[in-house]
Amino acid sequence: QSALTQPxxxxxxxxxxxxxxxxxxxxxxxxxxxxxxxxxHPGKAPKLMIYEGSKRPSGVSNRFSGSKSGNTxxxxxxxxxxxxxxxYYCCSYAGSSxxxxxxxxxxxxL
Amino acid sequence: QVQLVQSGAxxxxxxxxxxxxxxxxxxxxxxxxxxWVRQAPGQGLEWMGxxxxxxGSSSYAQKFQGRVTMTRDTSTSTVYMELxxxxxEDTAVYxxxxxIQLWSFDYWGQGTLVTVSS
Numbered sequence: 001q002s003a004l005t006q007p008x009x010x011x012x013x014x015x016x017x018x019x020x021x022x023x024x025x026x027x028x029x030x031x032x033x034x035x036x037x038x039x040x041h042p043g044k045a046p047k048l049m050i051y052e053g054s055k056r057p058s059g060v061s062n063r064f065s066g067s068k069s070g071n072t073x074x075x076x077x078x079x080x081x082x083x084x085x086x087x088y089y090c091c092s093y094a095g096s097s098x099x100x101x102x103x104x105x106x107x108x109x110l
Numbered sequence: 111q112v113q114l115v116q117s118g119a120x121x122x123x124x125x126x127x128x129x130x131x132x133x134x135x136x137x138x139x140x141x142x143x144x145x146w147v148r149q150a151p152g153q154g155l156e157w158m159g160x161x162x163x164x165x166g167s168s169s170y171a172q173k174f175q176g177r178v179t180m181t182r183d184t185s186t187s188t189v190y191m192e193l194x195x196x197x198x199e200d201t202a203v204y205x206x207x208x209x210i211q212l213w214s215f216d217y218w219g220q221g222t223l224v225t226v227s228s
Contacts (some may be wrong), residue, residue: 003154034213038155045205045218046155081185081220093213097160097169099145104154 003027003041004090004102011108017078022090023071023084030071034093037066037075040104041086049088059083077107085109112136112159114206114219121225127194130222139187140164142208145215146180146191150202158204160212161189196226 006022012018022035029035033053038046048057050066053073063078073092077084090102114224117131132144146158159170168180179192189206204222207215 034212036214038215040155045221046215047218048214048216051211051216055214077165091155091157091215097212098171099157099160101147101155103156 004092005030006088006090006102006105007065008103009106009108011110012077012080013110014080014082016080017076017079018107020075020077020088020107022073022075022092022102024073024092024100025071026091028071028094029068029073031095032093034083035066035068035073035092037064037086038089038091039086040089046089068102080109082109111206112142112217114208114217116204116219116222118207119182119223119225121227122196124226124228125196126196126226127192128191128224129190130134130204130206130224132189132191132219134187134189134208136206142182142210142216143212144180144182144189145207145209146178147201147205147207147215149205149221150199156202158191162212163189196224198226199202200224201226 029039037050039044039049054066061083065076088105113135115133141162145160148156161168182189199224206219208217
């Protein structure tokens with residue numbers, strides 16, 4: 001089994017919306033609605049942004065939303081802000097107490 | 111508040127072992143799972159495994175089977191991750207992460223840099 005597939009980079013202008021995809025297989029993303037998303041700024045530990053596909057932890061802006069279709073999960077950030085510039089990682093449960101991360105996506109706010 | 115405090119940076123030679131600790135506070139130690147995740151320089155996140163502090167059972171990513179051991183000490187609310195037969199590719203920041211469900215990473219430690227170099 002290999003890591004989930006994410007685009008290496010995405011970009012958008014302030015105020016715009018962007019979507020980051022996370023493609024897995026029928027054994028992980030497709031089988032469980034247990035994808036989470038993490039934001040990581042340079043030199044910092046990752047931060048949980050979305051869990052169980054579409055749920056937001058307390059304190060996370062409602063500009064962040066998650067969804068899934070088939071074997072692909074998506075993270076959408078609306079009303080882009082400069083502070084959203086970071087690396088984003090998806091992670092999916094794959095059964096038998098196993099999890100897989102995506103390779104990460106660098107978001108650039110133009 | 112939930113806090114995970116990890117041990118300090120380590121420098122090891124190839125073939126050696128390293129043991130990283132992670133002390134939890136701010137919650138009931140047995141209520142949250144603890145994962146270990148690593149990140150090589152300039153690279154992405156990699157899940158290594160999980161330990162259930164309640165009974166001490168663990169599950170490891172296939173890649174690390176036979177090389178990693180995760181243990182816990184409930185008397186000090188501390189989890190340990192030991193990685194053996196180190197090679198240069200193991201140079202990375204190692205994070206302990208707690209989650210109330212075994213499929214999410216809610217709270218992250220500050221990370222421990224392990225450098226493997228001859």
